[in-house]
Amino acid sequence: MLAETLCAAVSAAGLGVAAVAAYRKRFLTAARIAAYALVPLGLVLTGVVEWAAGTVFSPTAWVGVGVLGAACGLFMATRAVERRRLAKASAQDGAGHRSAVAPSASAPALGKAGRPAAQPGGTAGPRGRKQSDAGTDDDFSDIEAILKKHGI
Known part of the structure; x- marks a missing residue:
């Protein structure tokens, strides 16, 4: 009133x-x-x-506000503990990032089987270039050329 x-x-x-x-x-x-x-x-x-x-x-309303505050505090505390555990685990791994659940899952799906085998005698590959035994030199040469073109 x-x-x-x-x-x-x-x-x-x-x-x-x-x-x-x-x-x-x-x-x-x-x-x-x-x-x-x-x-x-x-x-x-x-x-x-x-x-x-x-x-x-209303005292009931203030008790409800207190319960909601306690719930938020618990959420924040559990999240902080989780972050500390992840930081400690990544420091022990030495990688500085989360380890994958299945490390082999992050490998390329085709692996070496999906790449064409190096032809004997150094013959030209599908693009007319020589393929190296590892195959990585040719894979990154295009990327390097693009980066050099842009001055990076």
């Missing part, structure tokens, strides 16, 4: 200030002040103020 009375008083005072502004021929300012002054009255009439006052002074 007190909150509704205060909102009504604020609205009445705001409308009074708007009337003074309109008397001074500042109609745009008066309309804006009147709009702000009518907001608390609208909140009272819709019941928002009564709901908010009931929530603020």
